[in-house]
Amino acid sequence: MSAQLKVAPGQTLDERFLLLEEIGRGGMSTIFKARDLKDGDHPVVVKVPLPMFSSGLGAWSMFQQEEEIGLQLDHPFVLKFLPHATNRQRSYLVTEYVPGHTLADLLKERRPLPETEAVAIASGVCAALDHIHGNGFVHYDLKPANVMLCPDGTLRLIDFGLAHAVETTRFTFSGGPPAIGTADYVAPEQIRRKRGRTSVDIYGLGAMLYEMLTGRAPFPGDDPFRVASIRTLGDPPAPRALNPNISRQTEEIVLRALRRDPAERYPSAAAMRADLDHLEQVIVTGYCDRLLPVTRWRRWRRLARYIFVVGVLPVVTQVALFVMLWHHFAHKR
Numbered sequence: 001m002s003a004q005l006k007v008a009p010g011q012t013l014d015e016r017f018l019l020l021e022e023i024g025r026g027g028m029s030t031i032f033k034a035r036d037l038k039d040g041d042h043p044v045v046v047k048v049p050l051p052m053f054s055s056g057l058g059a060w061s062m063f064q065q066e067e068e069i070g071l072q073l074d075h076p077f078v079l080k081f082l083p084h085a086t087n088r089q090r091s092y093l094v095t096e097y098v099p100g101h102t103l104a105d106l107l108k109e110r111r112p113l114p115e116t117e118a119v120a121i122a123s124g125v126c127a128a129l130d131h132i133h134g135n136g137f138v139h140y141d142l143k144p145a146n147v148m149l150c151p152d153g154t155l156r157l158i159d160f161g162l163a164h165a166v167e168t169t170r171f172t173f174s175g176g177p178p179a180i181g182t183a184d185y186v187a188p189e190q191i192r193r194k195r196g197r198t199s200v201d202i203y204g205l206g207a208m209l210y211e212m213l214t215g216r217a218p219f220p221g222d223d224p225f226r227v228a229s230i231r232t233l234g235d236p237p238a239p240r241a242l243n244p245n246i247s248r249q250t251e252e253i254v255l256r257a258l259r260r261d262p263a264e265r266y267p268s269a270a271a272m273r274a275d276l277d278h279l280e281q282v283i284v285t286g287y288c289d290r291l292l293p294v295t296r297w298r299r300w301r302r303l304a305r306y307i308f309v310v311g312v313l314p315v316v317t318q319v320a321l322f323v324m325l326w327h328h329f330a331h332k333r
Contacts, residue, residue, distance in 0.1 A: 020032065020034055034094075046092055069137055074131075082094045100151055103144035103212075107144055112214055118209060119276050126273035133201070136166050137165055139163050143182045186228050191231070200262075206253075248284045249284060
C-alpha cells in the first residue's frame with residue numbers, strides 16, 4: 001500500500017478515478033464523487049478509508065469483504081458495486097453514482113411521513129432485503145442514512161460495511177467502532193450477542209418504519225448504550241398512540257417486525273412486503289394492547305440481577321465452599 005494515505009478532491013487513484021468532491025463521511029471512511037477516466041468518463045462513487053484506518057490490514061480486509069459481497073448482488077434497489085483492478089495502491093471501493101438524498105435527510109425536513117409514502121419506502125427496502133437474504137447475506141446496519149431515495153421514485157440500499165454471510169454473523173458490542181450498527185435500529189439479540197440472522201434486518205426495517213410513521217425512534221434517547229439495551233426489557237409505545245392517523249393494519253406490521261423474539265417476527269422480507277403491499281389482508285391481532293412497557297421497576301430489577309450475579313453470588317459461593325471445607329476437615333479430626 002502507498003505511504004500517501006490522505007486523499008482529496010483533485011487526486012486520481014490508480015490513474016483511473018478522478019476525485020471530484022467529497023459527498024459524505026462516516027466513522028471509518030470518506031465518500032467521494034469521482035469520474036471513471038477509463039470507462040466512458042461517467043460519474044462513480046469512491047469510498048476510501050480514513051487515514052487512521054488505511055495503514056492496517058484490517059481496513060484493507062474490511063473493504064475487500066464489502067466489495068466481495070457487493071459484487072455478488074444485482075438488484076434495482078441495491079447499490080451496484082463496480083469491479084476494477086485488483087492491483088490498486090491503496091484500499092478503496094467503487095460503486096455506481098446515484099443522485100438523490102437519503103431517507104435520513106428526508107426525515108430531517110419532515111416527519112412523520114404520510115402512511116402511504118412510508119409504506120412504499122418500506123416495501124422497496126423489503127425488495128432489496130429479499131435479494132440480499134436470498135444470496136446468503138445480512139445487511140446488519142439498516143438505518144435511514146443507508147437508504148438512498150432517487151428522483152425517479154426508486155431507492156437504493158447502500159453501505160455494506162457491516163454486512164456478513166448469514167452463517168458467519170456474530171455480534172459484539174464495544175466502545176470501539178460500531179460493530180452492530182446504529183443503536184436506534186439494532187435488534188435485541190444483537191445486544192445479547194447472540195447469533196444474528198435475517199430477522200435482524202427485519203427488526204431494523206421495523207424500527208425505520210416506526211420512525212417514518214411516528215416521527216421518533218422506538219426507543220429515543222441520547223445515550224446509545226441505554227437506547228440499545230433498553231429494547232431487551234420491553235416494547236416501544238404503540239405507533240397509533242403517537243400518531244392516531246396510522247391504520248391498524250400498518251401498526252400491526254410495525255409491531256410484528258419489532259417483536260423481541262426473532263421467531264415471532266416476519267419469517268422473511270418477502271412476507272413483510274406482501275403485507276405492506278396488501279394492507280387489506282393484514283389480520284389485526286390486537287397485539288398493540290399486549291405490549292410490555294419499559295418501566296423503572298423492570299430496569300432496576302435487571303440491575304439488581306446483574307449486581308447479584310456479579311457481586312453477591314461469587315461471595316455466597318465462596319462462603320459456602322469455605323463452610324463445606326471447614327465441615328469436612330472438622331469431621332476428619
